[in-house]
Amino acid sequence: MTFSLKSLGRLAGLGRRPAQAKRDLPAAQDVDFIPAADLRVEVCPLCGDRSAGRLSVYPALDGRFRGRIVWWCESCGSGFVPNARALIADYYAAAYAAEIKRDRALSPEAYADPATRAASPAIARHLARVDQQIAALRRLGGAFDAVLDYGSGPGYFLRALDPTVKLAVEPDAASRPHLDAIGARVTTLDAVEPSSLDLIMASHALEHLCAEDLMATLRAMKAALKPDGLLYVEVPQGALSALRLAYRHEPHTIFFSPPGLEQAVRRAGLTIVERFYRSPGRGRRRANAMWAPDRQDPFQAEMGGGMTVVARRPPGRAAP
Template sequence: MNSHALNLTHAGALLNGNSACPLCGERSSQIIASKDGKTNEPLITVSCSQCGLGRIDPLPSDQELAEWYAKQYRQAYKSAVQPALRHILRAGRNALWRWQWLCQNTSGLEPTANSQAKSSLDIGSSSGEFVYLLQGLGFEAKGIEPHEGYATYARNSLGISINNGTLQHCLSSEQPSSLDLISMFHVLEHLPEPVAALRVIGEKLKPEGFLYIEVPNAMRLCSPHYMFFKAHTLYFTGITLRNLLESSGFKIVSHSPDSSDNLSVVAQYVSAQGTSLIGEKSHPLVTAQKARRWGPYLLQQLQEGQPLRKWRVRQEEKHTAKQYANGQVLLNDLYEKKSQQMPTS
């Protein structure tokens, strides 16, 4: 990071970036933020002047990123991972919600009594709740998880197939055109070379297969300092997310509203040639960051009763989770109850 960049602390300042935009190749950008929201250390986040994609500048290499994660993981988890039941409950509910959204936005994925088993791969499977749900629904379901502790927990506690390693490494062992569904929840925003990764992913999908992505919406309302931190290399609006997919050879099947807190999109791989880009040159990420102020943010949180609502949610999760002996029993009960209300084809 150059010293010139560090002196430009205000959102909207122009910057000729240290690295090129990984979506369109442009170097010219505007600064969104100049500090890491978690550590307060210098960290430049910019909005591309050509396509509007947000990124940290300079972008780390795959190698640097792998080393950074390894260090974080060593600090955070010295031994085996045992997720709290409350977290498993929340992740299980998210998995159900995601599956329902997928069913409402695609056709032909839900297994039926006489159809052949569908194959799925969840990239960044964490403690495995989505893989476990799909396995229960009849998929040949697998996951990829770089964190050894989570991968081991999911394998041993849920009996699911999880490959421990990086995306690039694990995908290389998948057959081309072999998968009906690849999912990535809160993974794409961590990648330094998203186009290359998406093309590899596309090659692994069957022609009618679906890629299902969820990322945080960088336009969402949050506190002024919360948004930008080192673990996230990329920042999306609904438009830049769809631009990235289309530039990587996908066609969009369906997507959530651009005002959602998390952006969901489902897409199919159509060709190695990407379609040309429609830029988002008005820097919406800079505008959104300038509008984030502590006073209005806290006032709005209070007016909407957010602190109380969050407290109630936590209490309910604790209360519900403690009825179960372990994560698998909890998920079995959660998924069993919900499957009676789920759409069937």
């Protein structure tokens, strides 16, 4: 991507002084959305429209992300960091566990100990999320014998569901001992046998992808599912184009809006069977909003957290 001198000068004035503490997080939300102007308009990797025509700085506390540019789609309201591969190449292999997910330091035995939930509010939240996700899946029915957890972390979900076949995609090396302890095989999505899975769980994982890889990843997930197999996607509310969301966003590289998430899943050839929010919304309407949700659509009107779409692979002999 090439920026003209004029555009770089305009972008340099965006945002506020880099925030260094959690108390400064609201200030990190004070970004402006400027028209692309002399930059070319990008194709949105979520909805596919050539309408990613506004830019902002990344609303971050961390200086590694604060200087990056986010493109925003005027059609679906989603955002994405372009060309983020180098930015996150080493981050998840090392820094993520040390800086964000410090619970990886616990022993595998500690995760199996009920006292852990009582002693650690953070782990209690993770386990409560898993309980809610499993309850939602049980309501949909079906067999969950062969399961892949995409972005599994230390295996909260696989441990709780306890399917016969446990597969995990997880780049965080600190999670490996925990996955080994529950008998989960760490793999890659392209190594999974086609049409072999009953369920793929992608909980707070897709927002960490390079935007350029999103659609290929979703299509590979469809190919790995059995006919009528389920993909369960949960992502954080990311429609900063309409809302002030005063929680940490880095290291996310995709900011999902409700229609952006739905359209990406549908474009991959999957059929949405459920859509809901696992938690109430914490956002406030943004005074300088550049996108407005459709208030006639309950999924867009609510704009809650734990934004969830459950989709089914249509019946058929082969996945494209």
